[in-house]
Amino acid sequence: MIRLVCILIGYVFGLFQTSYIIGRINGIDIRQHGSGNAGTTNTMRTLGKKAGFLTFAGDCLKCILAILLVRLLFGAEYADMIPLLEFYTAAGVILGHDFPFYLQFRGGKGVAATAGLVIIYDPIMTVLGIITFFATVLITGYVSLGSLLVYLGILIELVVLGQTGHFHMTQAHLNELYLVALALALLTVWEHRGNIQRLLAGTERQASIKIGKKK
Numbered sequence: 001m002i003r004l005v006c007i008l009i010g011y012v013f014g015l016f017q018t019s020y021i022i023g024r025i026n027g028i029d030i031r032q033h034g035s036g037n038a039g040t041t042n043t044m045r046t047l048g049k050k051a052g053f054l055t056f057a058g059d060c061l062k063c064i065l066a067i068l069l070v071r072l073l074f075g076a077e078y079a080d081m082i083p084l085l086e087f088y089t090a091a092g093v094i095l096g097h098d099f100p101f102y103l104q105f106r107g108g109k110g111v112a113a114t115a116g117l118v119i120i121y122d123p124i125m126t127v128l129g130i131i132t133f134f135a136t137v138l139i140t141g142y143v144s145l146g147s148l149l150v151y152l153g154i155l156i157e158l159v160v161l162g163q164t165g166h167f168h169m170t171q172a173h174l175n176e177l178y179l180v181a182l183a184l185a186l187l188t189v190w191e192h193r194g195n196i197q198r199l200l201a202g203t204e205r206q207a208s209i210k211i212g213k214k215k
Contacts (some may be wrong), residue, residue, distance in 0.1 A: 002078060006085045007092035013066035014096020017107060018058030019043040021069055022051050031106055039108035041143050056112045063093040063116030071149075083121075083167040087180045090126065094184060098191060108192040111147045114184070125157050127159035141206030144195035151185045 019038045023030035026047055034042040038132070040059065044052025070089045075082055094110035118129045132153045136146035158181050161167060162174040169177070198204035 002074065002085065003088045004057055006074075006088040007095070009070060010063075010066045010089040010092020010094075011096035012092075013069075014093040014098075015100050015102070016058065016062050017100055017103065018054040018062075019051075019108065020103065021058075022047065022054060026051070031103075037108055037154070038103075038106070040112050057137045059097060059108070059112035060116035060119065062097075063090055063113040064089070064120045066093050067117065067120050071156065073083070081169055081173045083169060084173050085178070086121060086176045087117075087177055090114070090121075091180055091184055093117075094187070098187070109147075110184075110188065111150075114151070114154075114188075118150075122157075122161065124161065124166075125154065128152065128153055128157060142204055143207050144192055144204060145199060146189065147194075148192060151188050155181055155185055 017038055018041070019030045019040070022043060023033075023038075023046075028046075030043055030046060031038050033046045035045075036042070040052050040056040043055040046048055066089050067086045070085055071082065075084060078085055090113070093113045093116075096107075097113045098107045098110050099105040100107045115129070118125050129150050131152050133146040136149050141148075155178075160180060162169070162177060167174065167177070195204060
């Protein structure tokens with residue numbers, strides 16, 4: 001039951017669609033422009049860097065706030081499994097972001113919300129995630145590839161940290177944590193299926209910060 005409560009709390013926070021709100025302020029529905037995705041990259045390409053930064057910050061912050069609320073509400077009672085409950089909360093945020101019911105379940109891809117999870121979850125994962133993402137984007141120019149590799153890194157890091165006692169949970173709770181993380185990774189792959197097809201075809205759009213990119 002507590003897991004469902006955390007997912008629902010996360011979902012409510014996830015319904016705050018930053019890019020959609022910023023788009024409406026600028027007189028557009030962001031989902032009808034560019035890639036049609038209600039996320040940071042499409043907002044930046046459509047409305048500029050400031051709008052993109054605000055979108056990332058808002059989507060990142062909503063996951064952080066949801067997890068902080070769960071810590072406040074359940075941290076003492078469920079201290080032995082709070083890292084697991086935080087991941088369930090993040091899963092709810094990502095689901096709310098990706099599938100907002102009031103927008104016909106058409107949202108973003110959950111990348112910025114995942115960044116919020118990593119930032120609040122563990123400093124080691126934060127540093128590794130930043131390095132993985134920006135190194136990938138700087139070298140290849142592909143934001144989507146950076147996002148996918150960050151998720152792969154999260155899975156590996158969780159298992160390594162979990163099995164070395166970093167989260168102080170039972171093996172049963174750790175196994176459950178790994179499964180939730182795997183489910184989120186698979187959801188990310190599904191949400192990026194179009195990007196993956198374009199990456200394989202060599203037609204994926206590159207970011208302008210790629211090292212060595214011609215001006």
